Amino acid sequence: MENTESISAEEQTNIPGEAQDVNSQNGGEVDEATILQKTIDNLKTVFDPEIPVDIYSLGLVYKIDYTKEDKTLHVDMTLTAPSCPAADFILEDVRQKLVSIKGPEKVDLRLVFEPEWNQDMMSEEAKLELGFL
DSSP states (O other): OOEEEEEOHHHHHHSOSOOOOOOOBTTTBOOHHHHHHHHHHHHTTOBOTTSSSBTTTTTOEEEEEEETTTTEEEEEEOOSSTTOTTHHHHHHHHHHHHHTSSSOSEEEEEEOOSSOOOGGGSOHHHHHHTTOO
């Protein structure tokens, strides 16, 4: 089961959210490393309401990629379970955080369930926070 969502630049400007200040290079163009770091920083502010750990540390983010040619930020993520009751809330929060990043004109957010998430995907900090260590 897969859900793909693309967000255009027009939608990006109409979504309320905190704009990110990004150091730009190359005549106003934001470099890829900065975009990827801002993406990680923003994803670390998204929490599953039932778990006091951010989705990045939980290992729910499988891929972050930026395509410079079409200025698209690609993010593949999953949930702790396909039937997660907070799925809509989490995905909307992720979407808002991603479109607030300066540089990308489009966001391709994909919800994937392969590979299946398991507790081994969590960071050491997340395991410690949740009492698994």
